[in-house]
Amino acid sequence: MITARGVLxxxxxxxxxxxxxxxxxxxxxxxxxxxxxxxxAAVYPLLALALLVLVxxxxxxxxxxxxxxxxxxxxxGLGDKERGEYxxxxxxxxxxxxSLFDSLPRIIESPEPRGAMHTLGANAETSVPFTFVARExxxxxxxxxxxxxxxxxxxxxRSLRFEPPDSVLVTPSLAGVRQLRLLAVQHRLRDAGIxxxxxxxxxxxxxxxxxxxxxxxPRHVDWKAxxxxxxxxxxEYTVEQGQTMMIxxxxxxxxxQLASGVPRxxxxxxxxxxxxxxxxxxxxxxxxxxxxxELRAFVPPARGEKAMRAIRQALIxxxxxxxxxxxxxxxxxxxxxxxxxxxxxxxxxxxxxxxSQAVIAHTVRSxxxxxxxxxxxxxxxxxxxAVPSEHSSSSDLYASVAxxxxxxxxxxxxxxxxxxxxxxxxxxxxxxxxxxxNHYLELKARGSL
Numbered sequence: 001m002i003t004a005r006g007v008l009x010x011x012x013x014x015x016x017x018x019x020x021x022x023x024x025x026x027x028x029x030x031x032x033x034x035x036x037x038x039x040x041a042a043v044y045p046l047l048a049l050a051l052l053v054l055v056x057x058x059x060x061x062x063x064x065x066x067x068x069x070x071x072x073x074x075x076x077g078l079g080d081k082e083r084g085e086y087x088x089x090x091x092x093x094x095x096x097x098x099s100l101f102d103s104l105p106r107i108i109e110s111p112e113p114r115g116a117m118h119t120l121g122a123n124a125e126t127s128v129p130f131t132f133v134a135r136e137x138x139x140x141x142x143x144x145x146x147x148x149x150x151x152x153x154x155x156x157x158r159s160l161r162f163e164p165p166d167s168v169l170v171t172p173s174l175a176g177v178r179q180l181r182l183l184a185v186q187h188r189l190r191d192a193g194i195x196x197x198x199x200x201x202x203x204x205x206x207x208x209x210x211x212x213x214x215x216x217x218p219r220h221v222d223w224k225a226x227x228x229x230x231x232x233x234x235x236e237y238t239v240e241q242g243q244t245m246m247i248x249x250x251x252x253x254x255x256x257q258l259a260s261g262v263p264r265x266x267x268x269x270x271x272x273x274x275x276x277x278x279x280x281x282x283x284x285x286x287x288x289x290x291x292x293x294e295l296r297a298f299v300p301p302a303r304g305e306k307a308m309r310a311i312r313q314a315l316i317x318x319x320x321x322x323x324x325x326x327x328x329x330x331x332x333x334x335x336x337x338x339x340x341x342x343x344x345x346x347x348x349x350x351x352x353x354x355x356s357q358a359v360i361a362h363t364v365r366s367x368x369x370x371x372x373x374x375x376x377x378x379x380x381x382x383x384x385x386a387v388p389s390e391h392s393s394s395s396d397l398y399a400s401v402a403x404x405x406x407x408x409x410x411x412x413x414x415x416x417x418x419x420x421x422x423x424x425x426x427x428x429x430x431x432x433x434x435x436x437x438n439h440y441l442e443l444k445a446r447g448s449l
Contacts, residue, residue, distance in 0.1 A: 017159045018057060019148065024049075024155040056151035060158045061092035068145050068162045070102070075312075076134050077173040078266060086128040086145065088120060095121045097150045100128055103143035107136040107170070117150075134170040137316050141167045171312050172269035208236050244301045244340055245279050245440075246370075247272045247311075248289040250348035251296055251318060252325030257379070259429040264377050265320035267429035268347045271375075274433045275345065275440060276311050280304060282444065287338065288314055291330040293323035298333060301342070331362040334370075343371045343443065345436065350376040350424075351406075356413040363422045371443070375425045375436055376414060382406060 031045050072084035086100055099115045110132040120126045134140075145162045209225050212232035225233040249272055255265040272288065279286045280303065287301035288311045297314040301307070325348065334344065344366065350356045363372050386403040388396060417424050427435040 018060075019157040019159055021150070021154055021157055024053065027155075052153055053155050056153040056155045059094070059152045060149060060156070061090065061094075061096060063160055065092045066090055066147065066149070066160055068100075068147055068160070068164075070142060070145055070164050070166055072132075072142065072166065072168055075169045075171055077270075078134055078137050078170055079173055079262065081131055081133055083129065083131055085130065087125060088118075088128070088147065089125040090120050091123055093122055094152065095119065095124075099148045099150075101146040101148070103146075104132070105140045105143060107134055107138075107140060108142070108168075109133045109135060134168065137170045137172065137318075139167055139169050139316075169316065172266065172273045172315050209233050210236055243444075244285040244287070244342040245275075246287045246289060246301065246334065246338060246342050246344050247275060248291070248330060248334075248344060248346045249318075250325045250346070251290055251292040251320045252348075253320075253322050254349040254351065255320040255377075256322060259377075259380060262429075263320060264349070264429050265318075267432050268377070269315050269318065271433040271436050272347065273312065273315065275436050276308060278437050278440065280307055286311065289330060289333060290314060290318055291325060291333075292321045293326045293329075295329060295333055298337065301338065301340075327358045327362050331366055334366065339369075341370055343373070343440075345373050345375060345440070347375045347377070347432075347436075350374075350410055350413045350417070356417060360417050360420050360422065363417070363420075371423075373423045373425065373439060373443075374417060375427065375432065376410075377432065378426055378428045380428050380430070 027049055031049065034045060067089040069087050070084065071087060073082055076082045086102075088098065088100075090096060097117055097119050099117050101114045104110060110130055112130040118126065118128060142164070145164060147160045147162070148157045149160065150157055209222060210233070212221060212234045216234045220234045220236075222233050222235050249265075249268050251265060255263065255268060257264055259267060276286045276288070283303070285301035285303050286307045288297060288299040289295075290297040296318060299307075299310045299314050302310065346359075346363070348359065350359065359374065363374060366372050382403050386400055386407050388400040414424050414426055425435055425439055
């Protein structure tokens, strides 16, 4: 039931949404000196201005004639540059000009300036593209969208606020996964630093015969079939599947250190996501173990998109802490929850022989059952500090000596691990994803598992 109070409230809300423009303010300032000359001289110009304002208000489109929505990807990678757009639809009979504002959350950075003027035709739709970068993982509502529509005379604006129910899920960086899939389609994996490795015949089974083409392995030519058909024929093989990989990520103290302004933990998560994607495409089962001083997440090995969804969901809320990692607990979890022989990829850091004792002890024991690879993240800033420049001061030289000692202790720890039979990758965080994927492909090619 419509009441007088409801009508007055609606009129009040409509009036609050009306905003004077700079043009109207300038006209009021120009006409105000007329009051100093004569009140009679000022009345008629101000009445005329008020009439123009009323006309401009009446010509503004109604709220129901305007629709606005924001379109962004449902999942975005941390630090990845993404594209979105605003779509504005008008059913008004006149063209209009509007400016657009939004209230994106603090973790979303967008370089596009807000408030730029756009034109929309009568009964038409337009899109306003924008780019953004997410700076924190998690699920984030994107906030309101506000349109300020200019009147025909440019004296007033109507402010329309829309509350789209959209949100964005920020996951570990997806740039590497997308690039890898694109290059794989284009047969250009080498551009990403990933080597294409042919697998040996062991562990493969015959699938079919086909005509030989340039680039095929001559060893696969079937000479009996060639003699029968009077043209070169080659054998095709299907690689036996069923291999399993567990990715273990250290979320302890050393992973909080920055590399080029980004925590090394984020590089580890991006590499884990990329490695899992490659393994899933290869038909392997993939699982995840995330730990610091306690178990943070455990995803049992699985195949296909199911595995990728579970791993992404486990990594979204993950964060590194200032605690020391408990390797004993992590390897006990593997021993009790996953006894099948697997490839274990442990992404962590190695500082010195003393701190790596736990890693050595548990990896050597686990190597009896599993094929284990330790990925040690290198500190690039420490490596740079260990090399003094020509114009170094005395304090720089002391820092260089200290850095060199730390690197020496770290190298000794890695050597001891390798002597104990542990496969160790010593890589920079920036090259982590490519190095891990290449090593995985080499292991697959050798049939090591």
